[in-house]
Amino acid sequence: MTAFFDARGSLRGVALLRIALGPLVIYSLWPYLREVDAGTWYGARYHAPYIASLPTLPAPLWHALIVVGALAGVCIALGLYARTACVTAALVIGGNMLLSETHYHHNRAVLTIVLALCALCGPARELSLDAWRARRRGHPLETSGLLWPLWLLRFELASTYLASGTSKLLDPDWRGGVVTWDRVLQGRPLMDRSPLPTAFIELISREDVHWFFGKSAIALELFVGLGLWSRRTRLAAVWFAVVFHVMVEISARVQVFSYLCLAALAIWVVPSVGDRRIAYRASAPRAARLVALVRRLDWLGRFQIAPSSAADGPALTLTERDGTVFEGGAALRHIALRLPLTFWPLALMSLPGIAPRADRLLARLLR
Amino acid sequence: MGAASTRARSRWRRAAAAATFAAVVVTQLALIVFAYGTPKKELGWQMFSESSQWKADVVRVTRDGRRVSVSEPFDGYWWPDLTGPVGVAVPWTRHHADYGIDATLRDLQGALDWAASHTPRDRATLRYEADITYVQNRRGPFRRHLESATREVP
Numbered sequence: 001m002t003a004f005f006d007a008r009g010s011l012r013g014v015a016l017l018r019i020a021l022g023p024l025v026i027y028s029l030w031p032y033l034r035e036v037d038a039g040t041w042y043g044a045r046y047h048a049p050y051i052a053s054l055p056t057l058p059a060p061l062w063h064a065l066i067v068v069g070a071l072a073g074v075c076i077a078l079g080l081y082a083r084t085a086c087v088t089a090a091l092v093i094g095g096n097m098l099l100s101e102t103h104y105h106h107n108r109a110v111l112t113i114v115l116a117l118c119a120l121c122g123p124a125r126e127l128s129l130d131a132w133r134a135r136r137r138g139h140p141l142e143t144s145g146l147l148w149p150l151w152l153l154r155f156e157l158a159s160t161y162l163a164s165g166t167s168k169l170l171d172p173d174w175r176g177g178v179v180t181w182d183r184v185l186q187g188r189p190l191m192d193r194s195p196l197p198t199a200f201i202e203l204i205s206r207e208d209v210h211w212f213f214g215k216s217a218i219a220l221e222l223f224v225g226l227g228l229w230s231r232r233t234r235l236a237a238v239w240f241a242v243v244f245h246v247m248v249e250i251s252a253r254v255q256v257f258s259y260l261c262l263a264a265l266a267i268w269v270v271p272s273v274g275d276r277r278i279a280y281r282a283s284a285p286r287a288a289r290l291v292a293l294v295r296r297l298d299w300l301g302r303f304q305i306a307p308s309s310a311a312d313g314p315a316l317t318l319t320e321r322d323g324t325v326f327e328g329g330a331a332l333r334h335i336a337l338r339l340p341l342t343f344w345p346l347a348l349m350s351l352p353g354i355a356p357r358a359d360r361l362l363a364r365l366l367r
Numbered sequence: 368m369g370a371a372s373t374r375a376r377s378r379w380r381r382a383a384a385a386a387t388f389a390a391v392v393v394t395q396l397a398l399i400v401f402a403y404g405t406p407k408k409e410l411g412w413q414m415f416s417e418s419s420q421w422k423a424d425v426v427r428v429t430r431d432g433r434r435v436s437v438s439e440p441f442d443g444y445w446w447p448d449l450t451g452p453v454g455v456a457v458p459w460t461r462h463h464a465d466y467g468i469d470a471t472l473r474d475l476q477g478a479l480d481w482a483a484s485h486t487p488r489d490r491a492t493l494r495y496e497a498d499i500t501y502v503q504n505r506r507g508p509f510r511r512h513l514e515s516a517t518r519e520v521p
Contacts, residue, residue: 101407
């Protein structure tokens with residue numbers, strides 16, 4: 001137990017999440033910023049504070065709080081006084097929900113919790129103006145941080161999938177596919193005007209399809225919530241989480257929820273950096289160019305990259321953290337699997353039976 | 368660089384960390400369970416719980432017994448302005464029931480009461496009434512009637 005609360009590691013994934021949180025804070029506050037711009041105010045319309053004794057804030061004060069929250073969003077994205085900015089944004093978004101039940105949305109509540117836990121992690125150790133300023137002062141920030149807040153953040157994010165999936169599992173209408181079927185039928189006029197093939201629209205409008213789809217959606221949500229915890233299933237869980245959130249974003253208005261959950265997938269990487277080694281033959285120009293691209297896309301800092309002194313041999317070599325070595329196309333595939341922007345299609349290319357062909361195809365890029 | 372490391376910290380810091388960790392986990396789990404008993408499922412993460420739809424005829428019942436739809440402005444007030452950017456702002460068109468029918472009915476009751484007590488220029492309305500028609504996950508239609516408290520009209 002002592003080791004759990006003393007363990008330290010890289011919080012690079014949290015830094016990446018923090019950068020995404022900035023715009024999400026502004027997006028979340030956008031309806032209220034428009035009210036500030038229009039000079040309107042929640043106190044002038046129906047509102048119901050969660051705590052009866054909470055006074056209705058005067059319009060100028062509420063406007064100021066909303067603007068402060070948005071400015072905090074800018075600071076969060078830049079990593080400027082990032083911890084304070086995260087706490088400020090959490091207080092503004094969370095406080096605004098307390099002011100009225102009509103302001104409550106699950107996505108805003110998740111955002112508030114993520115902001116608070118992000119602040120606890122120490123979000124400015126990397127990729128931030130705070131870190132840059134500290135380096136300039138000659139006192140660089142320590143890049144490693146305590147890991148228990150990261151575990152708490154993981155718990156909170158996994159709980160959204162698990163609680164949501166469990167509630168659907170307990171609901172006979174969800175299990176039976178009634179809810180998804182009804183939603184599709186409600187959206188049918190829109191789909192009929194869309195370029196979707198008629199056969200597809202007919203298929204997804206069938207009740208028996210939703211008997212299966214409802215159960216699949218629940219299984220998917222539960223798998224993501226559980227699968228993220230194990231290294232063996234994590235890659236698949238992240239892959240399916242992307243599918244899940246894209247589906248949700250297409251089918252429902254969920255404000256920041258999908259973007260937040262997609263960005264938060266970054267926190268599930270193993271909290272260590274540079275524990276995979278890439279060696280490339282300097283005399284192979286294509287390999288050198290690809291490695292330069294990898295450097296730019298390695299946002300999670302997963303690779304140590306060095307040119308190989310050997311005159312011949314494989315153009316590209318990847319040494320995994322367990323010592324496994326991949327060469328050529330296989331190395332390129334495994335590298336791309338670890339990069340946030342390329343992992344999703346590459347995961348498909350890593351399926352059994354497809355991987356050897358993918359490796360041969362990718363090897364051509366190195367020639 | 369590399370794998371996670373550990374570094375000894377003071378006992379009280381570790382205890383504070385353990386207390387924070389336990390408090391967050393226990394509170395979150397409790398909220399998830401507690402949410403089953405609340406209309407809006409706050410912090411219980413029950414997303415897209417229903418596909419239900421609803422619409423309502425919301426009227427002002429005046430002193431002379433007329434029933435006037437709130438879609439008409441009155442005495443400088445207008446229902447969408449009184450209720451703002453929430454689902455109950457335009458009740459006369461069919462809506463998806465965000466957070467389910469129970470949460471919607473609760474919001475609508477709150478909006479009726481709020482309008483009744485925050486429209487001092489209106490000297491004609493005795494109370495607000497809503498006749499709601501809803502379909503809950505394809506079952507129904509069901510009907511409900513809601514009323515605000517009766518206003519003191521001078």
